[in-house]
Amino acid sequence: LLSDAQHASGGSPQKAVDLLALDGSVVHSFGIFNNLSGSIWATSWSRDSSQVAFANLRRVYVARRDGEARQIFQADDTFVEPSIWNIEFSPDQKYLLLDVYDGTPKLVVVSLETGQATTLAWEETLDGEQHSHFSWRP
Numbered sequence: 001l002l003s004d005a006q007h008a009s010g011g012s013p014q015k016a017v018d019l020l021a022l023d024g025s026v027v028h029s030f031g032i033f034n035n036l037s038g039s040i041w042a043t044s045w046s047r048d049s050s051q052v053a054f055a056n057l058r059r060v061y062v063a064r065r066d067g068e069a070r071q072i073f074q075a076d077d078t079f080v081e082p083s084i085w086n087i088e089f090s091p092d093q094k095y096l097l098l099d100v101y102d103g104t105p106k107l108v109v110v111s112l113e114t115g116q117a118t119t120l121a122w123e124e125t126l127d128g129e130q131h132s133h134f135s136w137r138p
Contacts, residue, residue: 015039060098072110
């Protein structure tokens with residue numbers, strides 16, 4: 001899985017997400033996205049390699065390995081340009097865990113079936129405290 005990065009001197013606003021063969025040829029394209037301000041990242045494979053997830057600007061997309069990408073999450077851009085720092089599929093591949101910054105750092109779980117997003121919270125967490133390096137694995 002390969003996603004285009006923002007070039008230091010500008011570059012093209014067209015950013016692609018592709019599945020490549022070892023010889024560099026494109027096996028499947030998940031789309032071309034207009035994006036003047038950043039790279040397409042983060043990216044993630046499901047545990048059985050049947051699905052991919054990736055973030056472009058404030059949106060997160062999921063696709064079957066040979067299918068079209070569909071948007072499943074959009075971060076709030078009321079206060080800042082949001083970032084999605086990390087993505088991981090749940091072990092049962094029914095949810096995504098996202099590391100989101102939209103003015104406040106947070107972890108968000110998104111249902112792949114319904115698209116419902118839930119922000120995770122812990123009693124011990126202080127405002128503005130950022131959790132990172134998460135894992136679904138026990």
